Amino acid sequence: MGLTTLAIYIANPGNSRKRRRVECLVDSGAVFSLIDGKKLRELGIRPNREEEFFFANGERVVRKIGNALFFFQGRESASPVIFGEAGDSNLLGSVTLESLQFVLDPFRRELRPLKMMLAGMNRCGEVM
Template sequence: MPHDMGTFRVDVEIENPARPGERRALKSVLVDTGAELSWVPAEILESLGVERNNKWRFRQADGTILERWTGGVSVYVVGKRAADEVVFGEPGDLVLLGSRTLEGLNFRIEPVTKQLVDAGPAPAAAAA
């Protein structure tokens, strides 16, 4: 299967907000704007004491339905931090940086250079 030329990878750190300062590094995480949530190996999240909060259902491209737990973490990428809910990935699941995390970090993808760049000012409601 040919590698998708539109994909790229970044290094990520994960932290349990209840245990500040204790982080786990994830090298070469696939940036996937088609995935809403970021997926992190369950053993990483468990080693940080992240609680399983919600069970989500996901539909794979072949129609298969998966159920996975999610939990709240701080995600660090390229010097920025965002609080987000991530998926407890099981063996065989891809490790992904999803669109919701990218939005929380205020990043957009520069397709030519395959880099994350600042998305610029976020929309805001006008003051009354």
């Protein structure tokens, strides 16, 4: 299976007019998106916490996380973002994809609109 890359725009939630174009690998197996930390800092995006992550080989790393605005095909959404370091590739993860209401079609290697489901329970406890 091939890789899916695309261009998105990112911005600081406090100043959405100043944007940067970023090429990302779509990785629906990644929870959070990962963007070059230098680009995030240039936009004034600051980390608000650190988290532990693991590579496929089991190696443990700690990365900073902040929040960014993501723009793609006329849609805009805030999402957590990992501050990438030297050697890291820009990734578009599942939380960002879903917040933008897209899903990766693995066969066509393209993003498709996500059908949003709204479920609730009636007074009898039945799912509607």
